Amino acid sequence: MSNKTDLSTHFHTRIDLPAETRAAMGMILNERLADYLDLERQAKQAHWNVRGARFQQLHELFDATAGLAVGWSDELAERAGQLGVPAEGTLPVIAERSRLSKAPLMVDHADEWVHVVAEALASCANAARANIEEASDADDAITADLLTRITSETDKQLWFVESHLEPEPK
Template identity: 35%
Template sequence: MVAVKSPLTEAAQKTVGDALQNSLIDLIDLALVAKQAHWNLTGRNFKVVHEHLDEVVDLARQYQDEVAERAIAIGVNPDGRARTVADRTVLPQLEAGYLADDKVVAAITDTLGQIIERFRERVEVTDEPDKITQDLFIEIVAALEKQHWMFQVQIAG
């Protein structure tokens, strides 16, 4: 077995590794929540919301891979196993069964808002120990905030 030597100090590796692992869990569960909504969506805005949910799934899957690969690059093993995600996720879960489009839009807007808040905290936490990971988190926040905006404007106000 070959271990990857970290370019970071032990303390920095721990801080950044924890931020990356928690990000991985958020992104994996975001993809699962969005896909669950995608499959069970109903309502007059079905097509638009259905397709928009796939954008969120694609974004989450893209960045979960980048986050996991960054973890490996700093010598931390990412854990994206189903049990780990189920045990550690903090995302609100959707109800089972058919889901009305307006409720899905509200739920996804809220979920994205929560994830963005945590990613913004991770941007701060990684400022000192690892600017490379911080840069990745900044990129993810920008993508998530765009999706959040696009869902948020669909809420009738």
């Protein structure tokens, strides 16, 4: 039993990408997995604790965000698995590996929850976006495609969330 794997290619696969490529992609996918699982937790924290005149709208928006994050996490974890790399999604690993800002337990105004969830979405999307080229350069078109699609969907959800805030001067 191990609390943490070394994320080398642990499982056998017939996929013909080099082992080093699969290990590198597996690391990226696990990093993004931690981000997206953290996003799910942060969105639920906002879902449970938001209050105010826009309660229903924001309560549902944050729950939808959490639900999407579960789906994205699952796809990232399963792509790692396809490449022969273990997926690591336990809470201590998420806490150590996630690049998201630490979410507050409570805020004073509903808008602050919108900011928290928008920041978390943006962190996830921007990190995934930065990895697309790396996956392309490694000739792993499938991981590049997955990251592209997940980034695209995260950008869209970020737009939904950001649009609940008054436009800021550019």
